[in-house]
Amino acid sequence: MMQAKTVLIVDDSRVSRMMARQYIGGLHADWTVVEAATGEESLLKAREVAPDLVLMDVNMPGMGGIAAAELLRQEFPAMPISLLTANVQTATRERAAAMGVGFVEKPITEARIALLLSPLEAA
Amino acid sequence: MFNLTELENDALIEIFNIGVGQAAASMSAIVHEAVHMSVPSISFIPRAEAARLLGARDAAEPERICGISQHYQGAFETEAILMFPEDKSLEIVRLMVGESVPLKELTEMEQEAMCEIGNIILNSCVGTLANIFQHELEGSLPQYHLGTSDEILTATGSGADTVVLMLHIDFLLEKHQIHGYVAFVLDITALHDLKDQINLYIARAMGQA
Numbered sequence: 001m002m003q004a005k006t007v008l009i010v011d012d013s014r015v016s017r018m019m020a021r022q023y024i025g026g027l028h029a030d031w032t033v034v035e036a037a038t039g040e041e042s043l044l045k046a047r048e049v050a051p052d053l054v055l056m057d058v059n060m061p062g063m064g065g066i067a068a069a070e071l072l073r074q075e076f077p078a079m080p081i082s083l084l085t086a087n088v089q090t091a092t093r094e095r096a097a098a099m100g101v102g103f104v105e106k107p108i109t110e111a112r113i114a115l116l117l118s119p120l121e122a123a
Numbered sequence: 124m125f126n127l128t129e130l131e132n133d134a135l136i137e138i139f140n141i142g143v144g145q146a147a148a149s150m151s152a153i154v155h156e157a158v159h160m161s162v163p164s165i166s167f168i169p170r171a172e173a174a175r176l177l178g179a180r181d182a183a184e185p186e187r188i189c190g191i192s193q194h195y196q197g198a199f200e201t202e203a204i205l206m207f208p209e210d211k212s213l214e215i216v217r218l219m220v221g222e223s224v225p226l227k228e229l230t231e232m233e234q235e236a237m238c239e240i241g242n243i244i245l246n247s248c249v250g251t252l253a254n255i256f257q258h259e260l261e262g263s264l265p266q267y268h269l270g271t272s273d274e275i276l277t278a279t280g281s282g283a284d285t286v287v288l289m290l291h292i293d294f295l296l297e298k299h300q301i302h303g304y305v306a307f308v309l310d311i312t313a314l315h316d317l318k319d320q321i322n323l324y325i326a327r328a329m330g331q332a
Binding site: 012013014015016018019022059060061085086087088089090091092105106107109 | 145149152153216219220223224232235236238239242243245246247250251253254257259260262264
């Protein structure tokens, strides 16, 4: 039986957090979803809950998603992190790849969330 | 006076067409229905006239509009604005989040949700442009505006007599009969930067760069 996982959603948009939560809950009702609205908050939440996956928006007030992902990567080298962003630029994809984090485009859809969760299901 | 050659004009339309195609795909994924978008039209006009052009589209009286704007800088500088009729914005948010969210909660999150929709659609278009130009464009956080197109354009930029490139695209959510439009406003300095980028693109297309 698959062990329940914890997913940290980092996005300044409440509606995006709500949609991601809804899709994750629809796919895995027993998984825990934790939310952070800023990059700074994501660091605190990651230390608190040690998530199995972090979904990180890029364009946020204060510390952006790239900077937050870099800090998370330094502190938690093995933690799976994926950018989930409207910023579709090649430069952003390349930055993600250089940091060793995933990249998925918004808008948030059930199919995209399922794709992000699938490696955890196999684990 | 700012001029584009026929080839530059053609390349500009083509590049924005590709960007708009990506934006339409994103919009369609948000609202779960087909979105039709027009070929971009370009005009070099004073900002006040650009506002009148947008405002006079459907009615004798200026329509109240919900606008989401983002400022981009890098390869060139532009203000990108997504606009919908004000009375349709709640319907668009409903299409995005589905029927399960209660109306009260939906109304509370309307402004924030429209900002996120603008963020996704504008970045989809502008990000595609940046990829084509092979030069990064850095975007601000989305800003929400309510008012006539004149008020929104004034709130997002320079004076009424500034000459701007008005590049606008109409789109239609056919099933729900919702019209909207995207506009890019560039001042003269930005126009020259954009022209440089277009010429680099043309040179690459011709194998000269």
